[in-house]
Amino acid sequence: MTVPPRSETPLLTMRNVTKEYRGVAALKDIDFDLRRGEVHAILGENGAGKSTLVKILSGAVTPSNGEIGLDGRRIHIATPADARRYGIAMVYQETNLVPALTVAQNLYLGDEKFFNRLRGTYIEAQQLLQSLNFPVEPTALVQSLGTAKRQMVEIARAVRLEAKIIIFDEPTATLTPEEKHHLFALIDRLRSEGVSIIFISHAVEEALEISDRITILRDGTRVVTDGAKAFSRETIIRHMVGRTLTNELYGRAANTRKVRRPGEKVLSVQNLSMQNIVRNTSFSIFAGQVTGIFGLVGSGRTETAKIVAGVIKRDLFHGGDVRLGSVAVRYRSPRKAVGDGVVYVTEDRKGDGFFETMSIAENLYIGQISSRESRGMLASVSQMRALAAVWTKKLNVRTLNDDARVIELSGGNQQKLVIAKALVQKPRLVIFDEPTRGVDVGSIAEIHHLIGLLADEGLAVIVISSYLPEILSLSDRILVSRQGRIVEEISPSEATSESVMFAAVH
């Protein structure tokens, strides 16, 4: 591949691109330029139109209006195959690989020769992966790989197709910091080889770090495009939300705020083990404060929480002790845990958080009638409506209509709903697993505020997160999980990003 000189002439242009869904515009008159060899970040809250823009470029949806040009020629991208032909490749947030096939088979998927020799494929794949410096075994099954390695395979596929434009959709959402550094180094290298990169993200710092230019979308329109150096965190957030969130999010430095005192001990976990995911871990949780559990993906945090809340079934004897107050408990279903006031707010709201065919009110009502306090057999529509009225107000869930189905809400509103569905059960211990993943900036602030309020009301709150600023700004105690075990407790007054991360990876 020849390396074209970096130039100011755009490689890709979009003019007045509009996309309407049933008369509602998801994108309005978007103008967008992508230069050769630049990393161009597109930022915006959920619902701002980022995904729609990307889907237009990748051929997943066709625009209602407007033109797209490549190298000065007007092009039509009607299908993903068209996009591929024009050299546009996409690296998805949730990867787009076939889990049951090997890495090499995935790399060459769709391009197999009629008489396909696997050995040849493996050798080619090996060379490709080595040239990219990816530590991935071509014969490994994709399902055995972690998120980061899957992403490497996707990137390798884009490189193999000699893509001129690679679109990364929230590439860092599930990566550990180390993996993120690798990714950024790779993006740098692709850029220096003349590949143009579109980088979609929620994470403002990442965009500032990696990109040459930044475009900010809000409510389907382009707010601003400029060189990354022209922006700061604050200006970006202001453009994204259209209002100033003065350090409301992560700005609260731990040492300037009041740390809540621990109340009575609500939960104690002794020598909890499960296969080699959770290894002999012990910790306690106290009422009236927020306990942050920080750990990298795969450190057993989620599994530990799920065992405590009965989501993962345990056998009858082994694997240590969980005590609620002073009573030993061994939940084999979440129902028992919910009955005892232990609720788990999932990290995967779409997978096991909400009921997509139901309205907000119906979703909340399922939470209500699942709790122990629910008596009798008859469902009450008035109670359901009242519940919806109270909680949409309390959590500021924005809808046009109480009967709106959950699937029609934005990520932030969906997350608030999943939280509300747990809170209607009047818990005494709430476990939030990645409470703000895939949530827009405005909702993050609201969810964080709510978590603080819960602790002030005397609940025991656990926040599991792999996002350090979140842990640092929310926690009254910080526990660090590593390789299936809580390895360290750090008081928030002493905690710094470096010290917590050091404990987590060391």
Next chain:
Amino acid sequence: MFERISRASISQEKIVLLIAVLLFCVFSVSLKGFVSSGNLLTLLRSVSTLGILGIGMAFLVLGRGIDLAIVAIYSASAGWTLHLANGGVSIWLAMVLGYLLALTAGVLSGVLVAYVEIPALFATLGMAAFVFGFVRYALVPLYVVYMPASGASIAWIGGGFVFGVPVPILFFALIAVLGFLFLRFTKPGRFIYAIGDNFAAARISGAPVRPIIILQYAISATIAYLAGIITATAVSAMDTDVANSSMIYDIILVVVLGGIGLSGGRGGIRNVIVGTLLIGILLNGMTIMDIEYTLQNVIRSLILLIAIVIDSIINPRDEQIAQQGDI
């Protein structure tokens, strides 16, 4: 920021209803005697058993399950009731025992699905074969069991009239209303929808998912038994071999045709009624026109395919619609 995209206004249910109404109009004009009150009652009566069984099946399908044993339970439990009565057992005791048989089979299916965690398709397929085999081997030695003289006291169930309306139609209506009320206004009804929509979310929310699954199978077995007694009293006999017929597909047809998604959580009793009406109008019209049975099957299946095609044209499975969370 917009949060809501207008919901599809034309559903499969409405399409099927429209087809049913159109057919009704066409038949009314073109077929002599179609709109007579006698024929309309015959029409409804002929599909009322199917409709009742469809409601039983709907309870499972709404919860993303299926009950392939429903026909075996329907025929075997009613057949055993008649056989016991033939052997001198009082008809009321025979009915209680027959119902217990149906309920046991239903609960057993439920336990297999809920606690042993076997997929509903396989558990109920096995249960269907077992119920039929066991009843024929141990309980009812004949394929066809006839109604004994002592059965006269319950003959009204299948053969009676109230104000000129055949009792089976009234039972269909009654079960439809009860089913509707149950699904809409009881907590177990809400849980069935929750489980059908997202089982994992229902479980994490603390819903009693396993008892609810067993309840679903118990309800479908109860409805199956009632349908069995209606058939047995209507024709004064029960053919246990109907468990091996294509009847199970007809039941799934009326459920799916009406628009209850096999993916669970979508639809309600209304959909079963709409599906049943279409099939009833179609079968009745074709019978009046004296169309041969094999051709009737072709037409019936074409109607189903057309309904599904129209649905997929009007409500395309747009990826964007499926992922509203992030536009």
